[in-house]
Amino acid sequence: MSGPSTYVPKSGFARWMDTRLPIMRLAHDTVITFPTPRNLNIWYTFGGILAFCLGVQIITGIVLAMHYTPHTAMAFDSVEHIMRDVNYGWLIRYVHANGASMFFLAVYIHMFRGLYYGSYKDPREMIWILGVILYVLMMATAFLGYTLPWGQMSFWAATVITNLFSAIPFVGEAIVNLLWGGFSVDNPTLQRFFSLHYLLPFVIAGVVILHIWALHVPGNNNPLGIDVKGPQDTLPFHPYYTVKDLFYLSLFLILFAAFVFYAPNYLGHSINYIEADPLVTPPHIVPEWYFLPFYAILRSIPDKLMGVVALFGSMLTLFFVPWLDTGKVRSARFRPTYRIFFWLFVFDCFVLGYAGSQPVDGVLFNTPISLLLVARIATLYFFLHFWVIMPLVGLFETPKPLPDSIAKPVLQAAE
Amino acid sequence: MLKLPMRNALLAFGIAALGALSAPASAAEHGAAVESRDWSFNGPFGTYDRAELQRGYQVYKEVCSACHSLNRIAFRNLSDAGGPGFTELEVRALAASYQIPAEPNERGETTDAEGRPLMREALPSDYFPSRFPNDNAARASNNGALPPDLSLITKARDGGSDYIYALLTGYGHEVPAGVTVNPGQYYNPYFLGGLLAMPQPLFANQVTYADGTEASIEQMAHDVTAFLTWTAEPKMEERKSLGFAVILFLIAFSGLCFLSYRKLWHGEH
Numbered sequence: 001m002s003g004p005s006t007y008v009p010k011s012g013f014a015r016w017m018d019t020r021l022p023i024m025r026l027a028h029d030t031v032i033t034f035p036t037p038r039n040l041n042i043w044y045t046f047g048g049i050l051a052f053c054l055g056v057q058i059i060t061g062i063v064l065a066m067h068y069t070p071h072t073a074m075a076f077d078s079v080e081h082i083m084r085d086v087n088y089g090w091l092i093r094y095v096h097a098n099g100a101s102m103f104f105l106a107v108y109i110h111m112f113r114g115l116y117y118g119s120y121k122d123p124r125e126m127i128w129i130l131g132v133i134l135y136v137l138m139m140a141t142a143f144l145g146y147t148l149p150w151g152q153m154s155f156w157a158a159t160v161i162t163n164l165f166s167a168i169p170f171v172g173e174a175i176v177n178l179l180w181g182g183f184s185v186d187n188p189t190l191q192r193f194f195s196l197h198y199l200l201p202f203v204i205a206g207v208v209i210l211h212i213w214a215l216h217v218p219g220n221n222n223p224l225g226i227d228v229k230g231p232q233d234t235l236p237f238h239p240y241y242t243v244k245d246l247f248y249l250s251l252f253l254i255l256f257a258a259f260v261f262y263a264p265n266y267l268g269h270s271i272n273y274i275e276a277d278p279l280v281t282p283p284h285i286v287p288e289w290y291f292l293p294f295y296a297i298l299r300s301i302p303d304k305l306m307g308v309v310a311l312f313g314s315m316l317t318l319f320f321v322p323w324l325d326t327g328k329v330r331s332a333r334f335r336p337t338y339r340i341f342f343w344l345f346v347f348d349c350f351v352l353g354y355a356g357s358q359p360v361d362g363v364l365f366n367t368p369i370s371l372l373l374v375a376r377i378a379t380l381y382f383f384l385h386f387w388v389i390m391p392l393v394g395l396f397e398t399p400k401p402l403p404d405s406i407a408k409p410v411l412q413a414a415e
Numbered sequence: 416m417l418k419l420p421m422r423n424a425l426l427a428f429g430i431a432a433l434g435a436l437s438a439p440a441s442a443a444e445h446g447a448a449v450e451s452r453d454w455s456f457n458g459p460f461g462t463y464d465r466a467e468l469q470r471g472y473q474v475y476k477e478v479c480s481a482c483h484s485l486n487r488i489a490f491r492n493l494s495d496a497g498g499p500g501f502t503e504l505e506v507r508a509l510a511a512s513y514q515i516p517a518e519p520n521e522r523g524e525t526t527d528a529e530g531r532p533l534m535r536e537a538l539p540s541d542y543f544p545s546r547f548p549n550d551n552a553a554r555a556s557n558n559g560a561l562p563p564d565l566s567l568i569t570k571a572r573d574g575g576s577d578y579i580y581a582l583l584t585g586y587g588h589e590v591p592a593g594v595t596v597n598p599g600q601y602y603n604p605y606f607l608g609g610l611l612a613m614p615q616p617l618f619a620n621q622v623t624y625a626d627g628t629e630a631s632i633e634q635m636a637h638d639v640t641a642f643l644t645w646t647a648e649p650k651m652e653e654r655k656s657l658g659f660a661v662i663l664f665l666i667a668f669s670g671l672c673f674l675s676y677r678k679l680w681h682g683e684h
Binding site for chain 2: 091262271274
């Protein structure tokens with residue numbers, strides 16, 4: 001896609017096909033010869049890992065849907081039927097449930113990688129924006145899917161999250177009733193959530209194609225953040241990066257398998273093994289770990305509408321990152337000040353995650369410091385990082401000198 | 416490759432990430448802290464103890480089933496691989512000791528001449544019958560409290576098997592000042608709030624174990640908790656043994672990938 005095609009059809013059929021549907025040319029140029037910077041490190045393997053995660057979720061999800069019943073009276077039982085009576089049903093369900101966590105783990109590493117190396121900067125803004133769209137779609141899909149087992153946390157998470165929309169002035173109630181398909185979370189809610197949970201992964205797959213397409217126009221960014229100057233700076237994607245990605249994918253799968261086979265419920269909540277009961281509110285409603293920072297932002301604002309605005313604002317902020325970062329240099333390797341703020345931001349996300357996991361009236365470890373105060377400071381910092389620190393650092397920072405080319409330092413280091 | 420300070424920073428990030436993953440699970444929701452026990456099914460190679468599960472089944476049948484159902488377990492499950500290890504003949508006999516509502520007879524009747532419901536002996540394919548016909552009947556017999564189904568109980572409570580054991584052996588503590596125990600309530604420090612509707616369920620020598628094991632409260636609590644851990648996670652042994660093979664394969668596969676990667680990239684870094 002980037003640069004002229006080097007595909008040469010080898011057989012008569014391939015030549016015939018190439019003038020009618022050049023699909024082999026597309027595949028050849030995309031995954032075989034695609035010129036890739038030769039200095040990509042481990043953090044660049046998560047794109048491939050994410051594609052694998054999406055595939056795993058779709059395949060296990062389709063099999064689960066063959067045995068699952070989206071009805072309030074039968075959903076919980078059908079999940080237990082999968083766990084007990086379907087051949088390897090326990091394996092498929094545990095892979096799907098833990099696969100969601102692995103998917104988010106990979107996407108967070110992928111996003112922080114982009115923030116560190118400035119992968120969203122000119123000319124890669126569209127790759128980043130499509131990535132943020134993918135992230136929002138992933139969150140929607142994960143939330144919808146978590147409702148389906150119809151356990152206590154499923155039901156109450158669905159109730160809490162759908163109720164957020166009631167904060168919207170004038171139309172809020174109508175939107176909530178539309179989401180519910182009635183006047184409370186009930187069977188129509190479960191059925192539409194199932195339908196949408198089955199739909200969205202294919203929307204994600206479509207946007208992934210756009211994401212890769214947008215990537216293949218300017219080509220990959222790289223840890224040095226400088227442009228590719230010529231063929232000496234790149235290697236063909238296959239076999240160099242197919243083999244490298246496969247190695248790191250295999251390591252990632254060891255972690256994945258450790259959760260699936262040895263701690264399959266560690267990332268879950270025990271009360272989701274109690275069937276949903278609209279009459280019993282759990283003492284502590286918490287989302288899955290990957291939503292905790294956003295949950296902390298939501299709870300840190302005392303006003304419901306403003307809390308929802310902050311929640312959606314934190315996601316919308318990500319769309320503006322390419323323009324909020326005013327730095328002229330991409331990679332944080334050459335940005336001494338930005339690098340410090342990058343790690344402070346990572347720390348801030350962990351603080352938010354911890355605050356979100358604890359009861360709202362909790363304290364910081366055993367100190368008298370209120371966690372609500374901590375969450376409020378961390379929320380403020382989240383927005384400060386993007387809207388104040390990023391633009392200012394870019395204006396005032398003096399970057400370190402950039403290397404002349406990718407090939408030079410890379411090949412020198414190898415000697 | 417990465418410069419050293421940055422590599423250390425990324426390593427710290429990875430460790431912090433693992434820490435954050437464990438954060439949600441730490442939000443304990445129950446009463447007094449529960450002690451970890453040395454279960455046979457702990458750890459990556461832990462398995463169920465067949466004799467323990469069989470004794471636990473006896474405790475469930477003779478004690479717990481007076482109030483608690485076990486809806487998700489069929490008699491046939493008792494002879495499944497990775498379970499209590501009863502033989503199929505034993506399961507057949509054991510199922511036959513239960514009477515369950517019969518299907519309508521050939522004249523379409525569901526009651527006999529005296530108006531009593533038609534019953535039949537249970538088969539291995541039948542599920543454990545509930546003690547009560549419905550939840551309201553169960554509540555009516557238990558001071559308004561519904562005894563939960565036990566099939567998933569060890570997975571449905573924070574603390575899991577350790578919590579269930581602690582609860583079963585947690586009676587008899589002195590009621591702390593300021594706690595009022597109303598009629599129909601019992602004090603147990605491990606229960607959230609300390610007061611529950613279940614009276615002390617286990618007493619020494621309440622059952623007679625066929626294998627001669629002494630039926631102390633601790634022994635019975637241990638056995639029935641192990642049994643209920645199996646009912647909640649019946650495929651645990653299959654899961655762990657398959658996991659061992661999968662991870663072994665992945666390690667070997669990663670090694671091969673690494674060798675190819677290193678050979679291919681030699682001189683290209």
